[in-house]
Amino acid sequence: MVWNVIREKGQIVDWATLVWSSKVIPRHRFILWLALRGRLNTRDRILAYMDIQDANCLLCDGDTESIYHLFGSCPFVKSLWSKFTLALGFVQLPGSWDEIIVDARIKAKGNRFPANVFKCGFSAIVYRVWAERNARVFGRIRQKIDQTWNDIVFDCGAYIRTWRRVPKSERAWNICRDWKVAYEEITSFESYKGR
Numbered sequence: 603m604v605w606n607v608i609r610e611k612g613q614i615v616d617w618a619t620l621v622w623s624s625k626v627i628p629r630h631r632f633i634l635w636l637a638l639r640g641r642l643n644t645r646d647r648i649l650a651y652m653d654i655q656d657a658n659c660l661l662c663d664g665d666t667e668s669i670y671h672l673f674g675s676c677p678f679v680k681s682l683w684s685k686f687t688l689a690l691g692f693v694q695l696p697g698s699w700d701e702i703i704v705d706a707r708i709k710a711k712g713n714r715f716p717a718n719v720f721k722c723g724f725s726a727i728v729y730r731v732w733a734e735r736n737a738r739v740f741g742r743i744r745q746k747i748d749q750t751w752n753d754i755v756f757d758c759g760a761y762i763r764t765w766r767r768v769p770k771s772e773r774a775w776n777i778c779r780d781w782k783v784a785y786e787e788i789t790s791f792e793s794y795k796g797r
């Protein structure tokens with residue numbers, strides 16, 4: 603259908619803005635891109651061409667692993683999404699991956715500080731969930747949700763700390779506190795050399 607092609611193209615353009623935003627940690631881009639396009643090799647996809655014994659989600663051992671489960675209904679990611687929205691002072695994200703994507707495009711719009719932290723955090727979550735899933739596939743040590751969340755805060759905090767000239771506001775102050783970023787450092791007009 604022509605309409606579907608147009609719609610699909612429109613969505614890709616929207617996602618490109620998010621994926622190529624300078625507020626997304628560069629090493630998170632590729633996984634984010636694949637996740638937004640539903641192209642990650644989740645076990646339901648592998649099952650279509652290969653006989654695998656276990657197609658269950660490795661993060662919760664509940665449902666079959668699909669992109670919708672992994673980034674939407676899985677308790678592991680659900681818990682990360684709620685920590686994320688709490689750390690941004692947003693209301694909860696919707697429950698399904700499709701709806702989360704739609705919502706993410708709205709929340710990531712513009713260049714204000716909360717939207718920028720959203721871009722950074724959103725992609726970090728997608729990246730870390732996929733990384734944790736892979737670690738479990740290869741039998742590496744399992745991380746608890748809190749450890750994964752700490753890694754996300756650490757990565758994003760380090761990245762946000764390189765931003766400058768964030769307008770001062772109570773909202774920005776709160777966000778900085780939750781992402782362990784020095785408020786004075788990023789709201790300053792001077793550059794902090796060597797931190």
Ligand SMILES: [Zn+2]
Nearest residue numbers: 659661662676
């Ligand atoms: Zn799961």
